[in-house]
Each structure stands twice: as structure tokens, then as C-alpha cells.
Amino acid sequence: MNDRFLKACRREPVDCTPVWFMRQAGRYMTEYRSLRAKHSMLELCKTPELAAQVTLQPIERFPLDAAIIFADILLPLEAMGLHLEFAEGEGPVIHNPVRERADVERLRLIEGGELEYVCDAIRQARQALHGRVPLIGFAGAPFTLASYAIEGGGSRNYVLTKSIMYREPDVWHKLMDKLARVVTGYLRRQIKAGAQAVQLFDSWVGCLSAGDYTEYVLPHVQLIFEGLKREGVPMIHFGTGTTAILKHMRAAGGDVIGVDWRVPLDEAWSLIGHDRAVQGNLDPVALYGPLGEIERRVEDILRRAAGRLGHIFNLGHGILPTTPVEHVEAAISMVHKLSMK
Numbered sequence: 001m002n003d004r005f006l007k008a009c010r011r012e013p014v015d016c017t018p019v020w021f022m023r024q025a026g027r028y029m030t031e032y033r034s035l036r037a038k039h040s041m042l043e044l045c046k047t048p049e050l051a052a053q054v055t056l057q058p059i060e061r062f063p064l065d066a067a068i069i070f071a072d073i074l075l076p077l078e079a080m081g082l083h084l085e086f087a088e089g090e091g092p093v094i095h096n097p098v099r100e101r102a103d104v105e106r107l108r109l110i111e112g113g114e115l116e117y118v119c120d121a122i123r124q125a126r127q128a129l130h131g132r133v134p135l136i137g138f139a140g141a142p143f144t145l146a147s148y149a150i151e152g153g154g155s156r157n158y159v160l161t162k163s164i165m166y167r168e169p170d171v172w173h174k175l176m177d178k179l180a181r182v183v184t185g186y187l188r189r190q191i192k193a194g195a196q197a198v199q200l201f202d203s204w205v206g207c208l209s210a211g212d213y214t215e216y217v218l219p220h221v222q223l224i225f226e227g228l229k230r231e232g233v234p235m236i237h238f239g240t241g242t243t244a245i246l247k248h249m250r251a252a253g254g255d256v257i258g259v260d261w262r263v264p265l266d267e268a269w270s271l272i273g274h275d276r277a278v279q280g281n282l283d284p285v286a287l288y289g290p291l292g293e294i295e296r297r298v299e300d301i302l303r304r305a306a307g308r309l310g311h312i313f314n315l316g317h318g319i320l321p322t323t324p325v326e327h328v329e330a331a332i333s334m335v336h337k338l339s340m341k
């Protein structure tokens with residue numbers, strides 16, 4: 001019924017700018033925290049009824065224009081044979097990281113059936129949404145997944161990741177190719193299960209130079225977007241710190257390019273090209289600010305996108321866990337009110 005998100009992805013006219021927020025289901029909501037008190041993160045992800053329920057929590061509470069399936073980008077790594085844990089207070093940990101050729105060879109080239117619980121959650125969420133808003137599926141992009149697989153968790157400087165890339169390029173490309181194939185199959189299954197758009201999260205790819213991006217990453221991302229084109233759903237390509245590589249991300253693929261807050265949206269759109277849609281780009285920390293300051297920033301972003309087709313309002317990265325929930329609600333209303341034709 002509300003299809004302004006899908007229309008904006010296709011660069012069709014809309015009544016007002018669609019808005020959704022990355023990580024819109026999460027700890028900043030009391031509804032989420034009370035479910036999390038009873039279940040671990042992995043339990044939530046692997047129990048389709050619970051994952052579907054969490055997916056709908058922000059939709060029941062706010063006038064958002066899209067839902068995103070509740071899951072995590074690291075789930076395919078677990079299915080490929082890595083031991084994943086969401087450790088309380090320190091984020092994800094992989095206990096048997098990938099460090100050499102034999103580790104890459106051991107990774108299972110899964111077809112996606114191992115992640116059927118995500119597809120079940122998609123089917124249940126679609127049913128519960130009853131057409132109110134479209135449902136987005138997602139996966140991590142090969143570079144960001146490789147960085148977790150190699151570092152064994154989050155990283156500041158990506159020393160181990162870049163060391164493999166620079167020292168053993170053939171091992172690197174083998175790993176990236178495996179990840180790209182798994183992600184393509186996984187996203188295809190999500191689409192068949194009912195995902196009406198998909199987002200590829202390359203959250204940490206901004207740590208690379210443009211030269212390294214085109215050599216070590218671009219061909220693998222291209223394989224994913226090429227492989228999914230015939231599915232016919234809009235594809236969003238997101239990263240942070242990507243100002244220097246936006247034009248290469250565009251070349252790699254995606255109908256919509258995600259932009260973080262470090263670059264003004266109109267400048268980013270010029271780099272990407274106006275024949276693509278864009279998504280972004282409010283600083284997630286701006287949601288902590290006073291309402292007047294939030295409004296000023298929302299207005300600025302809308303002004304930079306004004307007069308063009310294909311802007312989806314979002315944050316430049318995920319909502320932080322301590323964000324005031326009333327500010328989230330206010331920001332969503334501001335986007336709709338200030339952009340209404």
C-alpha cells in the first residue's frame with residue numbers, strides 16, 4: 001500500500017520523501033530490550049517468529065516507509081564454518097578466524113539452505129506486514145565480511161585483512177570470490193522468500209584507497225549485483241567513509257547508493273551520477289541533539305536532494321543503542337512534513 005520507498009528506489013515521483021533507518025529494530029527500543037532480556041541475539045535471529053516480531057516493532061511504533069528483516073550480516077559466516085558469538089558488550093567475535101590459505105579452502109561454499117531460518121522470517125514478516133510497507137532483505141558485502149572473518153571481530157586499522165590482501169592476493173581473491181558467491185545465492189533466496197528490495201552492507205570498505213577498492217573489491221561486488229539483476233528488485237549499495245570511492249561503488253552496482261554523513265548529499269549525488277538513486281545521510285549522533293537542531297539538519301539534507309527523483313532518507317549509519325526514542329519519531333515526522341509536495 002505504501003510504496004513510496006520502492007518508487008524512490010526506481011526514481012519515480014513520490015508524494016513525499018520515504019524514510020527508514022538502518023538498525024531501526026534494536027536496543028534503543030524498550031520493546032526490543034524486553035525480548036532481548038529473554039533471548040540471545042542469535043536466538044532472535046534463528047527463531048523466525050521472533051525475528052519477524054522484532055522486524056515489525058519499529059513499524060508498529062513509527063510511520064516508517066520500509067521494514068528491514070531482523071538478522072545480522074555475520075550469519076552466513078557461521079553457516080560457512082566460522083564460530084560466531086555475539087559477546088555481551090564487545091560485539092561480534094569469531095573464534096576461528098581465517099588467517100591462511102587452508103582456512104579459506106575450509107570455508108563451506110553454502111548454497112543458502114543453511115540460512116533458511118532467515119527466509120522463513122521474511123515470509124512471516126511479509127505476512128504480518130500485510131502490505132503496509134515493503135520489506136528489505138540484506139547481506140554483508142565481501143570486503144566487510146572478510147574483515148570480520150580475518151580479524152575475528154571488529155577492527156580499527158584492518159591490519160590482518162590488508163596484510164592478506166597485499167601479501168597473498170590469490171588467497172584474498174579466493175576468499176572474496178567464495179563470499180561473493182554465497183552472498184549472491186543468499187540474497188536470491190531472500191528475494192524468492194519475499195524481500196522486495198535488498199541492501200548490500202559494505203560498512204567498512206571506506207578504509208580502502210580508490211586503487212585498492214577497484215583492484216581487490218570491485219570485481220567481487222560486481223558479480224553479486226550482476227547475478228541479482230534479473231530478480232528485478234531494487235538493490236541498495238551501502239558503505240561508510242566512501243567519499244573517495246563513490247564513483248567506483250556506482251560502477252560495482254546498485255540502483256541506490258548509500259551515503260554517510262561525512263559528505264554533503266548533493267556533492268555525493270554528483271559523484272555518483274543523477275541516474276542513480278541515493279540513500280542517506282543524517283549523522284546518527286544528530287538524533288541526540290535538540291529537536292530544533294535535528295530539524296535544521298533534516299531540512300538541509302532535503303534541500304540538497306530537492307528537485308530530483310530518487311532520494312530515500314536514512315541515517316549515514318545505524319541508529320545507536322542510546323538514541324532517544326522520541327527523537328527518532330520526531331525525525332521521521334520531520335522528513336515527511338518538510339518534503340510533502
Ligand SMILES: Cc1c2[nH]c(c1CCC(=O)O)Cc1[nH]c(c(CCC(=O)O)c1C)Cc1[nH]c(c(CCC(=O)O)c1C)Cc1[nH]c(c(C)c1CCC(=O)O)C2
Nearest residue numbers: 022023024025026041068069070071072073091201203318
Ligand atoms: C557491521 C554490521 C554488523 N551487523 C550489521 C552490520 C552492517 C551495518 C553496520 O555497519 O552497522 C547489519 C545489521 N545488524 C542488525 C541488523 C538488523 C536490521 C536493522 O534493523 O537494520 C542489520 C542490518 C541487527 C543487530 N546486530 C547486532 C545487534 C545488537 C545485538 C544486541 O541486541 O545485543 C543488532 C540489533 C550485533 C552486531 N552485529 C554487528 C556488530 C558490529 C554488532 C555489535 C554492535 C552492537 O552491539 O550494536 C555486525
